[in-house]
Amino acid sequence: MQDVKLEHIVSLAKRRGFIYQGSDVYGGLSGTWDYGPLGVSLKRNIMNLWWTMFVDERDDMYGVDAAILMNQKVWQASGHVDTFTDPLVECSNCKGRFRADKLEDPNKCPTCGSEGTFSKPRAFNMMFKTFVGPSGQDELTIGEAMEGAPDTHKLEGMHALSYDPNAISYLRPETAQGIFTNYRNVVDSFYPDLPFGIAQQGKAFRNEISPRDFVFRSREFEQMEIEYFINPEGWEVEFDAWVAACKQWFAALGLPEGSVHELEVPAEDRAHYSKRTIDFEFDYPIGREELMGLAYRTDFDLGNIQRVSGKNMEYTVKGTNEKFVPHVIEPSFGVERALMAVLCSAYREDEQNGEKRIYLALPEHLAPVKYCVSPLLKNKPELVAKAREVYAALKKRYGAVMWDDNGNIGKRYRRQDEIGTPHCVVIDFQTLEDGTVTVRDRDTTEQRRVNYENIV
Ligand code: GAP
Secondary structure: OOOOOHHHHHHHHHHOOOEEEOOHHHOOOOOOEEEOHHHHHHHHHHHHHHHHHHHHOOOOEEEOOOOOEOOHHHHHHOOHHHHOEEEEEEEOOOOOEEEHHHOOOOOEOOOOOOEOOEOOOEEEEOOEEEEOOOOOOOOOOHHHHHOOOOHHHHHHHHHHHOOOHHHEEEEOOOOHHHHHOOHHHHHHHHOOOOOEEEEEEEEEEOOOOOOEOOOOEOOEEEEEEEEEEEOOOOHHHHHHHHHHHHHHHHHHOOOOOOOEEEEEOOHHHOOOOOOEEEEEEEEEOOEEEEEEEEEEEEOHHHHHHHHHHOOOOOEEOOOOOOEEOOEEEEEEEEHHHHHHHHHHHHEEEEEEOOEEEEEEOOOOOOOOOOEEEEEOOOOOHHHHHHHHHHHHHHHHHHOOEEEOOOOOHHHHHHHHHHHOOOEEEEEOHHHHHHOEEEEEEOOOOOEEEEEHHHHO
16 A cells, blocks of 8 residues: 555546546636546445444434534634634745645745745634625625716615625534534434434535645545534543444445554644544555544533523433533544545555556445446347346346446456456356356456356
8 A cells, every 4th residue: 555656546536537626627626626427426335334334323323414504603603713724824925825834844935945935824714705695795896886887876886785794604614513503403303312423424615725635635525523412421431432433434444454543632733622632544645644533522512502592502311400511522534535545545556467457446335336247249239138138137236337348358357447346247158058147356356157146
């Protein structure tokens, strides 16, 4: 895995229809990525696996899907309006802007090479601000809108176009707040026993100063988050249980043992709400970097909601009068970083019959295509007809099945290897006689003859 370069992954992802640069045809939009047909399948397989493991298979978990746009008070109460910032410096020579804490040399501009030209760092808020409804900022400037208008109308126009501060909203920078704001609703509807969790998957947006390293640091990405509500007594036990659950998740993703590391985040580096954080880091080709985080968020969020909204966030322990605001353990998973770790772990190069081969040794449950079906020769109608029959049966059974009759068999195998298809099924003349097909294994390239009905 140490030999895997980021360029290999980016190139394969584009060539084979996993991930493309966002808005590519217009020169791209920095920090945005589009998923192609295979990428969307891989991403969904990862997200569905997560939902199965952490929601469906547990009896202490509730799912929600909250709106991305939320009342601005959410982000005031959570502290994001005031503190969700990164330190920004600007080079006075080339006007390049950089994240101060990520500069290789804090005195030298990485774009123009000037030294000592950086401004003092200022706190740059990473939330994307927007305006809800027609009381927001118009696309036209006041000057443009009022061009040629009589003076008497200008004042009226200015008034109409000035925006209402109450219309401000933000694209959510984390999915977590959509969980906290629904905590009371879920408790009132289901009255679960403590501890219990609420899970959500969905888009998050951050106006990163320097998006970089493929999908690793994007401006639009997806999170899978759980807020696990607990009695604060014994939070350490719950925290440890989540460390173990995260490790099971890494194994289910097929990440090699030893490739994920726990970093105990020191107090001065923790988010404003956290009393303990472990970052799980993965050995990416770009170095050891954060894959996901696990934080003890105390009652910071529910406490703030209670204070700002005036609504009671206390939980009453069943059969007693004991009431308290629950504390929270939060495992926060990034989809893109999981997907990138999966691709890096699966990427392999070897030699077959003297030729270099690239393949993705994806776990079968994550592979975008499970089976590829081919007739040995595409100009033999009887083979094609039989292959279509096998294809239809496998597709009905597995869904993610591909038909490929382009080029020779060797080329078809190479194509499927590169996208991580575990099994290639070929229909030949013997199939017509005895109903057996060859099934080729992606990793070993070994072929077996089996009755196709057995696979179905
Ligand atoms: N609710 C807690 C929270 O959002 P975070 O550490 O800021 O915590 C959680 O983010 C996870 O989201 C990260 O571990 C990472 O997997 C993912 N993530 C954060 N920023 C990202 C970005 N710009 N691009 C891709 N993934 C990101």
